[in-house]
Amino acid sequence: MDITLRHERGRRRLGALLGVMLAGSVVAACGGDYPQSTLHPTADFGYQVDSLFRTIFWWAVAVFVIVETMLMYVIVKYRERPGSPDPRRIHGSTLLEVAWTLAPAVVLVFIAVPTIRTIMNVTGDAPEDALVIDVVGHQWWWEYRYQDFGVTTATDLHVPQGQPVQLRMTSADVIHSFWVPKIGGKRDVMPGRTTFIAFTPDSVGAYYGQCAEFCGESHAHMRLRLMVDPPDDFDTWVRGQQAAPSEAVTLDADAQRGREAFAAVRTPGNHSCLACHAVEGLAFGALGPNLTHLASRSSIAGGILPMDADALTRWLRDPLTIKPGSLMPDIDLTEDEISTLVAYLLTLR
Numbered sequence: 001m002d003i004t005l006r007h008e009r010g011r012r013r014l015g016a017l018l019g020v021m022l023a024g025s026v027v028a029a030c031g032g033d034y035p036q037s038t039l040h041p042t043a044d045f046g047y048q049v050d051s052l053f054r055t056i057f058w059w060a061v062a063v064f065v066i067v068e069t070m071l072m073y074v075i076v077k078y079r080e081r082p083g084s085p086d087p088r089r090i091h092g093s094t095l096l097e098v099a100w101t102l103a104p105a106v107v108l109v110f111i112a113v114p115t116i117r118t119i120m121n122v123t124g125d126a127p128e129d130a131l132v133i134d135v136v137g138h139q140w141w142w143e144y145r146y147q148d149f150g151v152t153t154a155t156d157l158h159v160p161q162g163q164p165v166q167l168r169m170t171s172a173d174v175i176h177s178f179w180v181p182k183i184g185g186k187r188d189v190m191p192g193r194t195t196f197i198a199f200t201p202d203s204v205g206a207y208y209g210q211c212a213e214f215c216g217e218s219h220a221h222m223r224l225r226l227m228v229d230p231p232d233d234f235d236t237w238v239r240g241q242q243a244a245p246s247e248a249v250t251l252d253a254d255a256q257r258g259r260e261a262f263a264a265v266r267t268p269g270n271h272s273c274l275a276c277h278a279v280e281g282l283a284f285g286a287l288g289p290n291l292t293h294l295a296s297r298s299s300i301a302g303g304i305l306p307m308d309a310d311a312l313t314r315w316l317r318d319p320l321t322i323k324p325g326s327l328m329p330d331i332d333l334t335e336d337e338i339s340t341l342v343a344y345l346l347t348l349r
């Protein structure tokens, strides 16, 4: 064999080896415990989906190994050699054809049975004692209504650890999809229809999620956080949300002026805060998030900004740059109005 050919082969082998190593490390990277990994579930819904995934994965591995082994064997054994005669012609083999029809059919049965069983198990039915929360998808934020407690909030979804929860979901505008990967699968949220997700979260923590159905310009900015609280903390949270915020604190001069700016009627365009937002005891708007306990949340604007003075200031200055297409209009507020409004909003604990 001449030298250049051998070199060429060596290089190809090295390339193939590197390719395999790269593919291996890419696949291995998927297994990490990332905030939105479906491979590390923390609720019964997720465990079922995960176990189905693993079952199918191992079937696929078995099929891959068997098929590739046979393929390699045939390629090597029947490769053309110098001077070898033409291969014998054959036509049809009943045995082979029956075998390669039956074998995949059997594999499909072993995949179909657990798949259908899982689908039946995760339709969203919940036991009697489940905590039912109404979820409303909006362009581009999630609203939650706890009818049992008279609490309405947004973006942060609080649930108690170890208790079955049922989400009763619908949309105020277009089709969205609710997805917290560590809890389980996604489910469409549609206007004029009600869909359900049921789960029992088993570990305390904050889990990220997001809208998983393209719903317009700021679809990528429609995130959420599922807060799984210890039961006692959850009760405390509910009591905090039920209390009227304005009674709880006396407002300083700035916050008082902010409250007035919030309630002021703005013309033209009626971009008054209270036209779109509710604050218990002050405003009843329903187009935007309920702000009654805004300052008790971890994030604002569909989970893309932290809940702090700086983010609130940026948001009030220019919501449309932060969130293109946002239904919160750009209101011509003076810097003074913004700072008093922020002072007021921060009192809404």
Ligand code: HEC
Pocket: 139, 140, 141, 154, 155, 262, 270, 271, 272, 273, 274, 275, 276, 277, 287, 288, 289, 291, 294, 299, 300, 301, 302, 303, 312, 315, 316, 323, 326, 327, 328, 329, 331, 333, 341, 345
């Ligand atoms: C035309 C309706 C409308 C008006 C008027 C309006 N907002 Fe909004 N606001 C919204 C909508 C819709 C959102 C949600 C935007 C998003 O996340 O996509 C929002 C979000 C917010 C948020 C973030 C809340 C959260 O939980 O994410 C704050 C704070 C806020 N608005 C304050 C104000 C203030 C203060 C005013 C008055 C100066 C005001 N808004 C006027 C519709 C409005």
Ligand SMILES: [Cu+2]
Pocket: 137, 138, 140, 175, 176, 177, 211, 212, 213, 214, 215, 219, 222
């Ligand atoms: Cu959406």
